[in-house]
Amino acid sequence: MRTIFYIMQKEFIQVFRNRMMLPIIFLMPVIQLLILSFAVTYEIKQIRLYITDIDNSVASRSLLQHFRSSPFYQIEGESKNAAEGMENIRKGTVHQMICILPGFEKNLAKGVPAKVQIINDAINGSAAALMNAYTVSIIGNYNQGIIAEAVPEAQPVVKINWLYWFNPELDYKTYMIPGILVLLVTIIGMFLAGMNVVREKEIGTIEQINVTPIKKYQFIAGKLIPFWIIALFDLAAGLLMARFFFSIPILGNIFLIFLVASVYLIVVMGIGLFISTVTNTQQQSMFLAWFFLVVFILMSGLFTPVESMPQWARNINVINPIAYFIRMIRMIMLKGSGFQDIVKHLIYLALYGITILSLAVWRYRKTT
Amino acid sequence: MKRFIIKEFLHIFRDVRSMVILFGMPLVQVLLFGFAITNEIRDAKVSIVDPTPDVVTHAIRNKLFASGFFIESEILNSQEEISENFRKGESKMVVIFENDFSGKMERGEHPTIQLIADASDPNTASMLVNYSNGIISEFNRGQQASSGFPLIIAEPRMIYNPALKGVYMFVPGIITILLMLVSAMMTSISIAREKELGTMEVLLVSPLKPFNIIAGKVIPYVLLSFINAISILLLSYYVFGVPVKGSIILLLAESILFIILALSLGIFISTIANNQQTAMMLSMFAMMLPTILLSGFIFPIENMPEVLQWLSLAMPPRWFIQIIKSIMLKGSGINYFWKETLILAFMAMVFIVASIRKFKIRLA
Numbered sequence: 001m002r003t004i005f006y007i008m009q010k011e012f013i014q015v016f017r018n019r020m021m022l023p024i025i026f027l028m029p030v031i032q033l034l035i036l037s038f039a040v041t042y043e044i045k046q047i048r049l050y051i052t053d054i055d056n057s058v059a060s061r062s063l064l065q066h067f068r069s070s071p072f073y074q075i076e077g078e079s080k081n082a083a084e085g086m087e088n089i090r091k092g093t094v095h096q097m098i099c100i101l102p103g104f105e106k107n108l109a110k111g112v113p114a115k116v117q118i119i120n121d122a123i124n125g126s127a128a129a130l131m132n133a134y135t136v137s138i139i140g141n142y143n144q145g146i147i148a149e150a151v152p153e154a155q156p157v158v159k160i161n162w163l164y165w166f167n168p169e170l171d172y173k174t175y176m177i178p179g180i181l182v183l184l185v186t187i188i189g190m191f192l193a194g195m196n197v198v199r200e201k202e203i204g205t206i207e208q209i210n211v212t213p214i215k216k217y218q219f220i221a222g223k224l225i226p227f228w229i230i231a232l233f234d235l236a237a238g239l240l241m242a243r244f245f246f247s248i249p250i251l252g253n254i255f256l257i258f259l260v261a262s263v264y265l266i267v268v269m270g271i272g273l274f275i276s277t278v279t280n281t282q283q284q285s286m287f288l289a290w291f292f293l294v295v296f297i298l299m300s301g302l303f304t305p306v307e308s309m310p311q312w313a314r315n316i317n318v319i320n321p322i323a324y325f326i327r328m329i330r331m332i333m334l335k336g337s338g339f340q341d342i343v344k345h346l347i348y349l350a351l352y353g354i355t356i357l358s359l360a361v362w363r364y365r366k367t368t
Numbered sequence: 369m370k371r372f373i374i375k376e377f378l379h380i381f382r383d384v385r386s387m388v389i390l391f392g393m394p395l396v397q398v399l400l401f402g403f404a405i406t407n408e409i410r411d412a413k414v415s416i417v418d419p420t421p422d423v424v425t426h427a428i429r430n431k432l433f434a435s436g437f438f439i440e441s442e443i444l445n446s447q448e449e450i451s452e453n454f455r456k457g458e459s460k461m462v463v464i465f466e467n468d469f470s471g472k473m474e475r476g477e478h479p480t481i482q483l484i485a486d487a488s489d490p491n492t493a494s495m496l497v498n499y500s501n502g503i504i505s506e507f508n509r510g511q512q513a514s515s516g517f518p519l520i521i522a523e524p525r526m527i528y529n530p531a532l533k534g535v536y537m538f539v540p541g542i543i544t545i546l547l548m549l550v551s552a553m554m555t556s557i558s559i560a561r562e563k564e565l566g567t568m569e570v571l572l573v574s575p576l577k578p579f580n581i582i583a584g585k586v587i588p589y590v591l592l593s594f595i596n597a598i599s600i601l602l603l604s605y606y607v608f609g610v611p612v613k614g615s616i617i618l619l620l621a622e623s624i625l626f627i628i629l630a631l632s633l634g635i636f637i638s639t640i641a642n643n644q645q646t647a648m649m650l651s652m653f654a655m656m657l658p659t660i661l662l663s664g665f666i667f668p669i670e671n672m673p674e675v676l677q678w679l680s681l682a683m684p685p686r687w688f689i690q691i692i693k694s695i696m697l698k699g700s701g702i703n704y705f706w707k708e709t710l711i712l713a714f715m716a717m718v719f720i721v722a723s724i725r726k727f728k729i730r731l732a
Contacts, residue, residue, distance in 0.1 A: 020646045024654070032657055038673050039661045042491045045671055063520065089527065090698055092690070108520070118524040123697050125532030126408055127668060132524045133498060139522045146520075158428075158473070158511075159480045160504050162497045164487035165454060172490050183657070191652075195645060203564070279385065282644045283557050287389040290553065290652060294545075295400060303666050304405050305492050307412050307460070313404035327457065334488035337455045 003214055007222025011196070015226065025192070029184040029234050033177070033241060040176040040303070044072075047131050050085040050097040051078045057105035063116070066138050067098065089121045096120050096131055166334050174248050178329045179302040181238040185231050185261060186296075186322060189268040190289055193227035197364075198276035198285045220361055224269050228262070235261050242333075251336030260328050260342070263349050267321040270356035277363040296322040324349045372576060372584035376558075380588055390554070390592060391599070394546045398600050401542050402608045406534035409495050413441035415459040417450070424470040428481070428507055432463065437499045454486045461485045461496045528697045539604040540692045541665030544685045546600065547623070548630045548659055551593045552651045555634030558585060560647035563638075578727040582720070586631045593627040594620075613699030619692065625712050626688045632719035633684070639726040659685050687711050 015021060049067060053060050067073045076094045079085070085097040099117040107114040118135050122128035167174050200206040209219060239257070242248040250257075272289060279285040299313060300306075300322040306314060317323045324345050331337035381387060414432070418425050432438055441459040444450060450462050464482040466472065472479040483500055485493035529536040562568040571581055601619070604610040612619060634651060641647035661667060662676065663685035669677055680686050687708040694700040702709070 018642075018646070020640075020642060021649070024646070024649045028654060035676070035679070036657055036661050039676050040667055041671050042667065043671055044668075048670075086527075090694075090700060091704060092694075113521045115521050115523050118522055120524065120526050122526035122529035122532055122536075123693055124537045124668060125526075125529055125534055126537075128526055128529070129532055130495075130498075132526070133502070136522045136524065139520055143520055158504060158508055159478045160483065160501055161480060162483035162485065162501070164485050164490070164493055164497075165451075167487040167490055167493075170487055170490035170494055175489055175491075180657075187652075191649065192645075195648075199645060281383070281386075281561075282648070283561065284383070284385050284389065286553070286557065286644075286648045286652075287386065287393065290549070291389065291393040291397070294397060294549075294656075298401055298405055303660075305409065305412075305489065307492075308406050308408055308410045309404045313400070316400075316404075330488055331455065331457055335455050335486075337457075341455050341457075 003218045004222045004225070007214070007219060008226050011223060011226040015192075015230070025188065025230060026234070026237075029188075030237060030241065033180055033184065033238055034245070037173050037177050037180060037246065040180075041172040042127070043170075043172060044127060044130055044134075046074045047072055047134065048076045048093065048095045049073045050076055050088050050094040052080065052082045052085050052097060052099040053078070054080050054082075054102050055100045055104035056080070059105040059108050059114075060100045063100070063139070063142055064098070066142060067135075070138070072134065085119070089119065092121070094121070095128075096135065098135065173246055174334060175330070176302075177242050177246055177248050178333050179300075179326050181235065181242065182322060182325050182329060183297060183302070184238060185235050185265065186268050186293070186325075188231045188234060189227060189265045190272040190293060191286075192230070193224050193269045193272050195272065195276060195282060195285055195289070196223055196227075197273060198279055198282055201276070202281050216361060216364060220273065220364065224273070228265050228269065231265050232258065232261060248333065250333050252332035252338065256332055256339060256342075257329060260325065260332070260346060260349070263346065263353055264321060264325045266353035267349060267356060270353055270360050271321070274356055274360035274363060277360055277365075296320045299323065300326050302326055319352070321349065321352065324352075369576070369580050369584060372580065373587050376584055376588045379558075380592065390550070391596065394550060394596050394600060395603060397546060398539070398542055398603050399607065402535050402539060402604065405538055408532075408534055409437050409492060409499065411439045412437060412461065412492065412496055413459040414438040414496075415442045415444050415450075415453055415462045416440065417444045417447060417462060417464040418469075419446075419465070419467050420469060422470040424473060425465045428465075428504065429463075431503055431507055432500060435499065435503055437496070450484060459486070460489070460492060461500070463500065535604070535608045535610055536697060538665075539608060539610045540689055540696060541663070543597065543600050543604070543692065544626075544663065544689050545659055545665060547593060547597055547627055548685050548688075549652065549656060550596065551589060551627055551630035552634035552637065552655065553648065554589050554592070555585060555631045556637040556641065556647040556651045557634075557644050558589075559635060559638035560641050560644045564643045578724050582635055582723060582727065585635065586628070589631050590624065590627055593631070594624060597623045597627065610696060612696050614695035614701065618702060619695045622688070622691050622695070622709065622712075625709065625716065626684070629684050629712055629716035629719065632716050632723065636719045636723040636726070639723050658683060662686065663689055665689060684712060684715055 015025070051064060053064060068075060077085070077088060082099050085094065085099070088094040089097060097119040099119065101115060101117065104114045116139060118132060120128040120132050164170055200209065239250070239254070243250055271292065275288050276285045279288060299309070299317060300320055302322070306317065306323065328342045328345055331342055416429060433440055442453065444453060444462065447464065453459055453462065462484045464484065466479040466481070469479045481504060483497050485497050487493040526532055562571060605612060637650045638647050641650055662680040662683045665685070669680050669686065672680070691705045691708050694705050
């Protein structure tokens with residue numbers, strides 16, 4: 001035990017001695033959480049609209065008035081020339097163009113369906129679908145208005161109402177911040193702890209440790225525990241900020257979060273350590289770790305819904321520790337899920353941690 | 369100078385493991401992400417509360433589940449079970465039918481369908497509600513039968529991406545991120561490594577000028593990254609069917625410019641960092657999240673608060689993503705993005721000059 005303590009002491013000294021590293025470990029996560037949390041939103045605040053009203057009649061103006069008065073639309077330009085609108089879309093200054101062709105009013109009067117073209121810049125497919133739905137629904141309401149004037153009793157057969165639970169205001173920050181917290185903890189766990197061993201390898205100092213009577217498990221425990229503590233410390237700071245700065249509710253038990261985090265850190269540190277036992281230089285191990293990290297992050301459901309991924313991709317997530325942690329921390333913080341609700345995931349994670357860590361210990365050789 | 373570049377090449381190619389990682393990983397990532405990442409909704413789990421199932425509620429349910437957006441998760445017996453269902457994460461939305469649904473409809477009353485969405489994921493929640501709303505409204509319209517009134521028909525057209533494929537949005541983003549991070553990481557680590565292992569001293573006492581050392585470090589990696597860029601582009605064209613509507617030569621030229629920018633950023637980082645670990649943490653930790661989040665890769669920049677929109681102006685990937693989207697998807701020429709190109713060139717200049725100056729101090 002004392003041996004482990006000495007190694008830990010050495011590690012702590014090495015971390016705190018490095019003036020460059022300190023702010024990276026302690027300040028950067030806080031700053032990133034502060035700034036980036038505001039960036040993650042799919043919510044469309046304003047649709048930049050171009051109006052091409054070739055008909056320019058009473059009817060077309062009355063329809064367009066609905067767009068002009070809506071705060072969701074910002075009219076970027078207007079002309080009778082559709083090509084000009086297309087040019088604006090191409091330049092990227094406009095998202096959507098509404099084009100009312102000649103004969104609009106005449107058709108309406110004759111009872112022939114009158115057409116309105118909506119042209120969307122669809123490179124961002126999901127955003128385009130949303131903007132389009134918005135515009136179509138405004139036109140739909142306008143239609144309903146026409147019908148209601150003619151036949152007042154026409155009413156929808158089935159009524160719909162809806163509720164948003166857990167986050168009635170649909171605040172995206174509430175959803176993202178727990179996820180970003182996970183990331184910050186991960187980077188510290190996986191990189192700092194894991195890369196530490198390969199660094200000693202590359203510089204050659206590992207030889208000196210290898211010739212001492214320090215046992216394998218002591219060495220690894222001494223290497224990992226300091227970063228385990230640092231990462232949990234960062235998590236605590238992040239949670240405090242989430243709670244008091246962003247006023248994110250923490251509905252569940254905070255100790256449960258730390259329990260999950262402790263198990264989770266064992267997994268990521270195990271992965272980091274395993275990577276550093278199969279590589280020789282820091283460069284190799286960093287690339288490898290970086291590769292897994294990026295794959296894990298983007299597939300974890302942090303930014304995009306997991307349910308939308310094909311089945312095989314969801315199968316890959318079985319070995320994705322970030323996916324487990326993100327799911328659990330969101331359940332605990334936002335929905336107040338208790339131990340029974342997450343115990344299944346937690347057991348998987350624990351088994352995963354034991355497996356990867358024993359693999360890493362087994363791969364680590366004291367002789368070179 | 370020439371020999372120095374050869375030395376760098378030898379360093380890189382000798383290390384087979386790093387080579388495999390360098391070339392293999394970006395490809396694997398593009399494949400994985402291209403297939404897996406999408407922000408469309410598919411197969412969201414939906415539970416049903418239907419106390420008195422009948423023909424009408426079944427018809428509506430079938431309509432919902434036939435859309436492909438939802439799959440049926442569970443039939444709940446009462447509203448009380450909803451909260452547990454959500455807490456366990458077993459469904460994303462619950463559809464609640466009123467008692468005696470078809471009976472009420474026949475009597476001319478208007479029965480209600482209630483949608484309760486798990487909004488701990490607000491984006492998915494609002495999309496689910498929107499979709500089901502649309503489907504049920506369509507059902508309503510079918511019931512109302514056609515009224516012979518003049519109607520306005522909306523004719524939507526989706527240009528540049530008619531099938532609304534998510535890959536169109538993600539592939540340019542992934543190319544950018546991979547080029548940016550891999551290039552910056554590679555160079556920053558390579559210089560920091562010479563420092564850490566002590567071989568930097570040897571370079572510094574050699575007659576090579578700082579400019580030569582930096583150029584020698586950058587040139588091999590420009591080539592490597594360029595090969596990476598080409599292979600990613602080939603993949604996205606042949607596997608994902610992302611078109612290149614504009615000029616390929618222009619696309620490659622812009623890629624080289626962006627690679628040089630990323631590499632010079634890497635060199636700049638390495639002149640600040642004193643060892644590989646710091647260099648790596650800076651080029652990765654400090655850069656990864658901003659590159660992903662502030663570049664418009666996943667989240668549209670115009671939705672962000674003003675301050676962040678300003679901040680994103682300083683992010684090189686933001687400009688590059690705009691450029692490649694214009695070339696690949698819109699088929700635009702240089703006259704549409706000469707400004708973006710100039711900005712990238714300017715940023716590259718700044719980093720190169722800054723690192724040469726920083727470098728001199730070390731020489732002294």
